[in-house]
Amino acid sequence: MDLIIRHARLKGREGTWDVGITGDRIVALAEQLAEAATTEVDAGGNAVMPTYVNGHIHLDKCYLQEKMRPNKDYTFGECLELTWEHKARYTVEDILERAGRAIEEGILNGTTVFRAFADVDSVGKLRGLEGLLALRERWRSVVYCFELAKRYDKDIHMLVDDTDNPLSRSLEYLAVKTMREGYQGRVSASHCGALAAYNEIHAHKVMDLLKQANVSISSNPHISLVVQGRYDQEPIRRGITRVKQLWQHGVNVFSSQDDVADPFYPFGRNDQQEVVSYICHTAHMAAPSEVEAAFDFVTYNAARALRLQNYGLEPGCKADLNVLAAATPREVLRLQRPPRLVVRDGKLLARNQVQREFMGR
Numbered sequence: 001m002d003l004i005i006r007h008a009r010l011k012g013r014e015g016t017w018d019v020g021i022t023g024d025r026i027v028a029l030a031e032q033l034a035e036a037a038t039t040e041v042d043a044g045g046n047a048v049m050p051t052y053v054n055g056h057i058h059l060d061k062c063y064l065q066e067k068m069r070p071n072k073d074y075t076f077g078e079c080l081e082l083t084w085e086h087k088a089r090y091t092v093e094d095i096l097e098r099a100g101r102a103i104e105e106g107i108l109n110g111t112t113v114f115r116a117f118a119d120v121d122s123v124g125k126l127r128g129l130e131g132l133l134a135l136r137e138r139w140r141s142v143v144y145c146f147e148l149a150k151r152y153d154k155d156i157h158m159l160v161d162d163t164d165n166p167l168s169r170s171l172e173y174l175a176v177k178t179m180r181e182g183y184q185g186r187v188s189a190s191h192c193g194a195l196a197a198y199n200e201i202h203a204h205k206v207m208d209l210l211k212q213a214n215v216s217i218s219s220n221p222h223i224s225l226v227v228q229g230r231y232d233q234e235p236i237r238r239g240i241t242r243v244k245q246l247w248q249h250g251v252n253v254f255s256s257q258d259d260v261a262d263p264f265y266p267f268g269r270n271d272q273q274e275v276v277s278y279i280c281h282t283a284h285m286a287a288p289s290e291v292e293a294a295f296d297f298v299t300y301n302a303a304r305a306l307r308l309q310n311y312g313l314e315p316g317c318k319a320d321l322n323v324l325a326a327a328t329p330r331e332v333l334r335l336q337r338p339p340r341l342v343v344r345d346g347k348l349l350a351r352n353q354v355q356r357e358f359m360g361r
């Protein structure tokens with residue numbers, strides 16, 4: 001074997017396990033693998049998960065915060081205006097530089113799959129797309145990139161009902177259209193904040209349709225917390241969709257970073273662990289089984305939405321995995337430490353070492 005990760009805690013298995021890797025595949029799982037490998041890593045009882053999947057990120061806009069005039073009120077209209085000012089001046093080189101930095105940061109935080117969104121409109125024309133195509137070439141060996149259009153028999157991912165307005169009803173249309181077109185399992189919808197504003201009867205009808213149509217829903221809590229609820233008086237809503245209810249309803253829910261320091265969102269580290277933490281806080285998912293489910297939102301569920309093949313930790317799966325810096329999902333969130341090690345294609349791709357020292361005594 002090329003690589004063995006020893007003493008790893010794995011979801012759904014008691015005790016610690018050794019994960020054996022040959023080439024780019026996981027080939028063995030055992031409580032103790034007898035043979036030796038060229039490279040061995042001791043996970044030390046920490047959790048090991050497949051690498052994180054970010055199903056929604058605007059790589060063309062990352063880090064625009066560094067060069068734009070500051071936001072005043074974060075209304076959606078203002079965010080759009082600021083974006084237009086920059087989109088009109090986009091160059092491929094500029095996008096490559098900013099998006100490349102975002103990808104590097106994402107990898108350090110354990111993400112190896114990004115579904116990138118590029119604005120295509122009369123302001124930026126096709127430059128956002130050209131920038132991301134160039135980006136895909138540059139990073140092809142390290143990350144998989146994006147899907148774009150049904151025209152080329154690709155899957156569809158739409159931003160839907162990104163508002164608190166209960167009169168916004170695109171999601172149910174999308175679900176029905178998905179079934180009519182026979183596109184079940186190939187459609188994702190992001191945000192869907194309006195669903196949270198519907199009355200219970202209508203919300204249940206829409207959630208039934210989503211399940212029937214096998215539409216995946218991406219909730220991206222960072223951006224929703226900042227941009228939504230802007231017209232509310234107290235109590236102010238959180239702007240996210242019905243994450244917990246959708247999950248309990250059996251709809252495939254996943255979660256994404258969405259924005260990194262752009263006109264819509266001023267912060268962001270391209271960190272899917274942080275995304276899970278925000279989901280747990282905003283969707284009231286704090287019980288152990290709920291925290292575990294929230295990690296599925298950035299791993300297995302996101303992989304299902306993106307229809308990734310051979311994703312997971314069973315023998316035969318691709319050897320793309322994170323050795324985390326804590327034993328349980330709850331501890332990963334509590335400590336907020338980046339993955340100790342990121343493995344892709346069976347090779348060590350990134351490492352984080354957190355050094356802390358108390359100097360008071």
Ligand SMILES: [Zn+2]
Pocket residue numbers: 056058117159190258259
């Ligand atoms: Zn978005």
